[in-house]
Amino acid sequence: MRLLLDTANLSDIRYFNEYYPIEGVTTNPTILSAEGGNVLELLSEIRAIIGWDKELHVQVTEKDFDRIIEEAIALVSFLGENTYVKIPATDVGLKATKYLSKRGYKITVTAILSEAQGMLAANAGASYVAPYVSRLDNLCADGVGTVKQISDILSFSGQKTQVLAASFKTAKEVLDVAAAGCHCATVGSSVMKNLLSHTTTDTSIARFDSDWKQAFGDVTILSLLNEGKK
């Protein structure tokens, strides 16, 4: 399952883009509000960090159809063609998705809270549909189950639309949607770190280092190989 980073924090984006296998960055109005400042400068800095080839998902802030279309077109011309315009799952959102996807724009229909919304968004031509896992769980619904159902519906119908699961609070939820057949997930910085970190990995590495040092001192395999070349 492919991973995107769900933040607009520049130092986090620099770090994860350098070290982790992420395919892009997702934002929403709340995520951008958390950083504050000049939003357009922030978005273009994100684009500069991740480069033109990675995905950048940005949500529309306009509400009526004509303004959403104008905003979406302006956003893509500002941030490049690998920009996914996030549009919430409403009737106006579906109309805008139909209009823009027919004209080649990549749309992520967001704030998906049901299988029916996911199906409609895919039928409207969305590139991604983004179900909100932990927000569903908080309603005593089944976030991972909803992601699985939408993934199944899309694959049964042979649609190209992919599921971009979002709104994660734990690393386990991320693994659960991967095991449920989800194509892609967007994950915040702390959950992303939790996907990698493990105390037993740390103690294992410490043990490897101390055993090696006890037997060979400060040499490394590289230093021995370089020594042999002399």
Ligand code: E4P
């Ligand atoms: C994607 O960008 C979604 O908007 C985001 O994952 C929602 O996450 P939240 O439910 O933690 O706000």
